[in-house]
Amino acid sequence: MTGSAVSATALIWVDGERASALPLPDRGLDFGDGLFETLLLRAGVPQFQHLHLDRLAAGLQRLAFPDCLDRVRNCLQQAAGELQDYPWSALRLTVTRGSAPRGYAAPADARPRVVITAAPLHQDRCQPGAPVALDWAQLHWSSQPLLAGIKHLNRLEQVLVANQLADLPADELVVLDAQGHVCSVSAGNLFMLERGQLLTPALETCGIAGTRRRLVLEQLAPAISIPVAETHISPAQLTAADEVFVCNSIRGLQPVTSLGPRQWHDHSVCRALHEEYVGAMSC
Amino acid sequence: MTGSAVSATALIWVDGERASALPLPDRGLDFGDGLFETLLLRAGVPQFQHLHLDRLAAGLQRLAFPDCLDRVRNCLQQAAGELQDYPWSALRLTVTRGSAPRGYAAPADARPRVVITAAPLHQDRCQPGAPVALDWAQLHWSSQPLLAGIKHLNRLEQVLVANQLADLPADELVVLDAQGHVCSVSAGNLFMLERGQLLTPALETCGIAGTRRRLVLEQLAPAISIPVAETHISPAQLTAADEVFVCNSIRGLQPVTSLGPRQWHDHSVCRALHEEYVGAMSC
Incomplete structure (x- = not known):
């Protein structure tokens, strides 16, 4: 300074x-x-x-x-x-x-x-995002299509999830929507790899359409030729995924190492997307 | 002054x-x-x-x-x-x-x-509340049991309903919950009279438990010997009611004169409750 x-x-x-x-x-x-x-x-x-x-x-x-x-x-x-x-x-x-x-x-x-x-911020944001351990949130996001996707100021549900997280040995919590589908983590979006395809939850009834989520969908995944889609994802489907990562604007793309007892060791897609991500940044 | x-x-x-x-x-x-x-x-x-x-x-x-x-x-x-x-x-x-x-x-x-x-405020609040004409809100309150009943600061849904109201020739809008039951109006609670019994929506998944609602339930209705209950109310049931009124802390109890094409002319229970309400105020 x-x-x-x-x-x-x-x-x-x-x-x-x-x-x-x-x-x-x-x-x-x-x-x-x-x-x-x-x-x-x-x-x-x-x-x-x-x-x-x-x-x-x-x-x-x-x-x-x-x-x-x-x-x-x-x-x-x-x-x-x-x-x-x-x-x-x-x-x-x-x-x-x-x-x-x-x-x-x-x-x-x-x-x-x-x-x-x-x-x-005191950390170089070009470095790969820190790996995160996930668990499940008790709360489900409420369903309100008129407010879904946008980043409005009504964030008490996020506060409640963050308060649950404070008592757990996890870095983030997976939150389901009112129908029981996977939606996001408390402060970021979520992607999973299934048979070579990248999937992320559709956000029709709740959730925030993250800027890094859009970047992965429209620019980063196409750049490394990985097909990507928005869809409904069940909790069982997420647990069975080949690779999982989360993303937000400040922490970038972070590989998920575990979700409760389930563990992941392969983070190669997340790593490749991170390379593209750093290349897409403005100097 | x-x-x-x-x-x-x-x-x-x-x-x-x-x-x-x-x-x-x-x-x-x-x-x-x-x-x-x-x-x-x-x-x-x-x-x-x-x-x-x-x-x-x-x-x-x-x-x-x-x-x-x-x-x-x-x-x-x-x-x-x-x-x-x-x-x-x-x-x-x-x-x-x-x-x-x-x-x-x-x-x-x-x-x-x-x-x-x-x-x-420039109006004598001991006078009977102004009659109101109701219509139906497009939006349904989202369901979040962890936040239901309390008066928290996340009120964008109320803002959206109020914005719809601004375009309509009505004084207030009836909002349904996610299951399609009647919940409240945009800025107050709602009571209906059915075969001599006063009913108000249960607020397990959404809505605000109003102070005047509690007053009617616990003090005013018992004072005039009218049985009162919290329950699920369907839109058809509300339309068929013998009398309807709404209440909030500033406007007190207000008789409902219409809901869309349906009209009410008898407001005797609301009037009797208002007398009790004024008597219960502090000087």
């Missing part, structure tokens, strides 16, 4: 201004009426920014927010510019519907707020 | 101090990791405060928050004391899990934040 660098505790922006607090009232706090993205930055350069902004745009549309993507992009660019002294950092971008009087109804003249918080 | 009264825009307290903003980061904003209550105050006296604090306590326990009820009670008392010049006011009490580093897992040393916002 150079002498001009800011202290990590102060890396907060609200609507493009350095800040330490959110003006109240705010519908993001009141109802979780908003969306967020967590971006990985390399020397201040957001990685796969278009994937994040695509998903954010889908969420803004789903929640009927006024168009604010240009402003979001400006706020992101400005904050990112102040993070270039950090080799790696994590940036959380939150868009709320802003202030409003009491009541659930969104005001017609809503002015969304853009809240950004950032923190340096 | 006296000369010493504060301006309505400034009626915000954070952890007992007058404030205009929420310190960041905060898990209430990040994940909706928190709970809220909306209290009706009469000359600064919270109405049915024990019912609100009971529900809040249940929510704090369900989400595994550290015990903070005494502090909440102190913050509430202090804010209420500054609202005594308003004949009626609405006070929103929000408890978040406070600050934490990135990630869904709740920190072991979480220190909850108490955020209070208030606004004067």
Whole structure:
């Protein structure tokens, strides 16, 4: 870090201004009426920014927010510019519907707020992701097709799963959907290899459509000529898989070494995808 | 209002101090990791405060928050004391899990934040509640037994229903649960009269256990000797009801005059319960 660098505790922006607090009232706090993205930055350069902004745009549309993507992009660019002294950092971008009087109804003249918080990361994100041991979550994600896929601010189910995880000797938990199909882990998406084909859960009723999930589906798997599909996956099918990995924006692709008593030793597809992943990053 | 009264825009307290903003980061904003209550105050006296604090306590326990009820009670008392010049006011009490580093897992040393916002109300809340016309919501509440009943901050489903309501010539919408049973309206609970018995939906998988719902169940209906039960209610059953009313903390008990094409003209049970309700208020 150079002498001009800011202290990590102060890396907060609200609507493009350095800040330490959110003006109240705010519908993001009141109802979780908003969306967020967590971006990985390399020397201040957001990685796969278009994937994040695509998903954010889908969420803004789903929640009927006024168009604010240009402003979001400006706020992101400005904050990112102040993070270039950090080799790696994590940036959380939150868009709320802003202030409003009491009541659930969104005001017609809503002015969304853009809240950004950032923190340096101390690990080289080009290195292969740390292997993870999985177990099963007790909670099932609830089914709500109108909110599935987007990264909105209503994340109490994730908090409940994370609280269960804190009591277990596992790194992540596999969460099923309301129908009993495999959906994801608590903070990332999941892929499995079955007879040479890569499969990931379809996200019609719950779950978050991760940026790295999309990258694997559309770019990384095709690059190494592995067929890939979104489908329904049963718990038994996951346990019988030839290889399993999880992914999210900060931790990249992480090989799964176990799921309860089941163990995996071959992570060659995950390793090959990671090579492509690192090659696809922006400098 | 006296000369010493504060301006309505400034009626915000954070952890007992007058404030205009929420310190960041905060898990209430990040994940909706928190709970809220909306209290009706009469000359600064919270109405049915024990019912609100009971529900809040249940929510704090369900989400595994550290015990903070005494502090909440102190913050509430202090804010209420500054609202005594308003004949009626609405006070929103929000408890978040406070600050934490990135990630869904709740920190072991979480220190909850108490955020209070208030606004004067300009209508005498002892008058009978305004009659309401209902219609059906498109959305069904998702099923999540671990979060059902408590008033947590994840309220995007309510926002979506309120947004549908804004486009309709109705005052409220009836929302079904994932199984197709009647659950509630978007911002209140619902009762129906069937062969002399009062029925309200059981809230095992979704919905909020309203303070006025509990009051009707435990105090108001017994006071006028009407049998009352929590049960499953089908849409057809609701349409065939002899009388219907909705309730919430701010608007009290409101007779339902219509549900789509179905109309009701008899509101005698709702009127009788309202008399009891007014009698049960604190001065």
